[in-house]
Amino acid sequence: MSDEPSIELTHPSGGREAKERVYRWLLFGCAALTVGVTFSILATLAWDTVTFFGFEEVDIFGFLTGMEWNSRRGEFGVVPLVSATLTVTVVSALVAIPIGTAAAIYLSEYASPEMRSVLKPALEILAGIPTVVYGYLALIYLTPMLRDVGVPLRSLNLLSASVMVGIMIIPMVSSLSEDAMNAVPDELRQAGYGLGATKFEVSTGIVVPAAVSGIFSSYILALSRAIGETMIVVMAGGMQARLLDPTNPFETLASSGQTMTAAMVHAVTSDATGGSAEYYSMFAIGLTLFAMTFAMNLLSNLVAARYEEQYR
Template identity: 65%
Template sequence: MSTDVTTGTGNTDTATAITTPPDEASRERIYRYLLFACASVSILVTIGIVVVLTSGALEFFAGYDPAAFFFGTEWIIDQEKLGVLPLLTGTLLVTVLSAMVAIPIGLAAATYLSEYASSRMRSVLKPALEILAGIPTVVYGYFALVYVTPFLAAFGLPVGTFNVLSASIMVGIMIVPMVSSLSEDAMSAVPDSLRQAGYGLGATKYEVSTGIVIPAAVSGIFSSFILALSRAIGETMIVAVAMGQSPQLLDLADPLANLFESNQPMTAAMIHLVNAENAAGPIYRSMFAIGLTLFVITFAMNLVSNRIAAHYREEYE
């Protein structure tokens, strides 16, 4: 009985060739191409959206002065005064106010779920909190119009039927689940050894939560903030129902006065343009310019979020 042994000199690595049956290799190629196609869908959709928005915006700027669009202080469709600044300031106003509602509430809820709640309580509260994300946004808008606005008026606030404040409150409540869920996931990823080290130094649970866990999870928490704000910027139905259709430039001398009046963000303006009877020519094509402006803002926010998250990301073994 003889045994053939092949030895190699000069190379310490040994390679074992594994042959795959032809039919199995074909299936593997099919799976690979299928998964690649699925992964490419989001990229292709994004490219398609950018191409459509850019082509429509270029057609609009071919017949309308770009400076008048980006720096114009009036948005009056009937007079073809298409300055985007009133829409932009309305969008930013809603975003800032909703952030003032969602960020503290969402972060506090995430801290409780991650550090204070028992496993049983967490299993009940977290799904219940995330149910808010499944409520249709038009329901939020109706709730703001019918309940929140009269509630604010009962406290003596001079709110109109359509106002920025009630719409912003409901947008903030809508994005609370996004802030709390993503922030809680980031906090839960912090190793328990850091918590135990804090307790070993005599820190209380509150000190460990605010002084150790939150700083260690700051990259994920900040990313949740940016994603939630991007969602608030793109919100449509709440502001369309509860905020009105009267775009106004932010009064820097008295910005609080804008809270109690009707206004119109960019998303609601796009809906109004689609349904407007005189939406033709440059008026209709202005919708693409607004959409491209909104896309650039949200893209820039996500890009900044990724850079900051990467800068402050902590890696644990």
């Protein structure tokens, strides 16, 4: 017979059970509230978008395929706005993804604890800077600086706006990517070192592939943030809607353009009446933007699930 004392499991008292039920329903209410807010926003956008397509001068096919956007003249082709938005997103990705990933690798694999405790908070300060400040810096400092080195830019241009949006989303890429790299088991690193790999080979050949799901998710979330950016593109990119020429990318970037968010700001701040097609156009743009970001986040979840299963 063992002399070890037996452990008797008891059910919580009635008071504790009631308290747990309250906590459970309170937390469920918070979760349901977030879902309800999302669906409410979607329903509002959809309802007002239907109203927008009810005007005689508007039709769905013309909205999705039209090459001209001039709400004052009744031209509601969203393609120029989408092209400017995608241009800003792609250029900002070219800025943020390499720099953010390299910073994440350094913070995760190379930096000492003391250096990481200084660099990571300093990097994340960028995320707390108001976007209107970024727009001011792009307009007042970045554009003249690029002109001084020989880049022919107009006062309002997509290049400065895109670069500044890329700088703004660097903290999101670096922070989330570093968290994903830190979650990689140390046994994988030690196995690489045991086979004679250098720190760079372990970082790029073992840690990054093992954390690719989290790294890719950080890219998608950062680009979703770039697509929805407003103040930087309004202040530095301009408000002139035009179809961008893919065969001449430099001219496209050197000139102004109107993104989807900038068009929504214009619809709100213009003298358009509340019941006009120009006013309701911002809801159609908003629903289109919602669909784009939803598709990107869905892609992120699918890729994350695919590679989490691979490296589990």
